[in-house]
Amino acid sequence: MSGGARRRILFVTSNGTGLGHLTRSMAIARRLDPDLEPLFVTFSAAAPVVAGLGFPVEYLASYDRPGAGDDLSWTLRNRARLRRMVDEIEPAAVLFDGTHPYERLLASLRFADAPLVWSRRAMWRRDADTSALWRSHLFDAVLEPGDFAESADRGPTVSRRREAHRVGPMVLLDRSELLSREQAESELGLEPGRTNVLVSLGQGASIREASRRCLEHLAGRGDVQVAAVSSTLAGAGEVPPGVVALAATYPISRYLDAFDVAVSAAGYNGFSELVRLGPPALFVAMDRRTDDQAARASWVEQAGAGRAVESPSDPELERKLDELLDPELRAAMRSRLDGIEAPDGAAEAADWLGRLARPQGEAARLAETDLPGDSGLGSVPGTGAQAPGPGLPGAPRA
Structure with missing residues (x-):
């Protein structure tokens, strides 16, 4: 070069x-x-x-x-x-x-x-x-x-x-890159002035039933407008009338301000985006070989910043959805989310x-230089941990 x-x-x-x-x-x-x-x-x-x-x-x-x-x-x-x-x-x-x-x-x-x-x-x-x-x-x-x-x-x-x-x-x-609610609703084809719910669970045999249950439970409520990403719809079988299909929408986080509630798996990215950018969500813990989604989902409920179910087949799924549709409970969760800070x-x-x-x-x-406020050297902000050294900044010890 x-x-x-x-x-x-x-x-x-x-x-x-x-x-x-x-x-x-x-x-x-x-x-x-x-x-x-x-x-x-x-x-x-x-x-x-x-x-x-x-x-x-x-x-x-x-x-x-x-x-x-x-x-x-x-x-x-x-x-x-x-x-x-x-x-x-x-x-x-x-x-x-x-x-x-x-x-x-x-x-x-x-x-x-x-x-x-x-x-x-x-x-x-x-x-x-x-x-x-x-x-x-x-x-x-x-x-x-x-x-x-x-x-x-x-x-x-x-x-x-x-x-x-x-x-x-x-x-x-x-956050500055998110569309306003009005812009996002317009681009996604959502009717303004309604309670909007995003269902984004992915696809696969273990998820199909949870997707179907979410869509049927939500689509039956006249005060709620349901939108679902294409991967969720692909595994849900027959889609109830009125559900808005969101095809090839990446990154979906750009449109989050259009929604009042989300339903998501508790994987790293979806979880991090919803905690950082909102809205309050129901997190469905998926069974993965290494990722502890159950622990992640449980944490957000204990923090009062969302709701969680232990698996796609959890019988509590519909009840937890109803809790998120309560405006007062949702406002309290939104306040908790706003109070969660991280670099x-x-x-x-x-x-x-x-x-x-x-x-x-x-x-x-x-x-070799301890630069003030430098997260690559000394303490790591927000974690209380010490960054390793010496050698390359952050390199493992020999």
């Missing part, structure tokens, strides 16, 4: 259940300094979403996609492709976001002295397979995106916090990653 070219940050994401890995990475990428150029490589079929937000992206089919071949051929093919990409990009830093790092591919992500970072979400289930955590030593640094419900975290990453650089919760958009984790991560991407001599000098 020529001396006048922008330094490049390569974001690599695995193929997760939803858009979590990509959304967190794009949240960071949007907040990088102008002298840094973000590029993406993803194993997620949602790669067009990245291109839609203006980022260069290369799609590699995940190992479980049709035509991927056996494990050996998939590994050899993608190891070679990644090596060629990295040699061409010449990244100043590489960030991998995924629960399970592809150990046999990591060597292909290394370029010269560019630090390799693992963005590792916390809130793992206590019974989760922890074998992936022992791959932390394969990275130069571990980044932990904050979670609003971190006080409820009882998972295996809690005991490993000292090896991570911790930042606040991450969301894609800032902008994506901005903090972008600043820290930018300093990691500096030439090694400059990065080392930064690591």
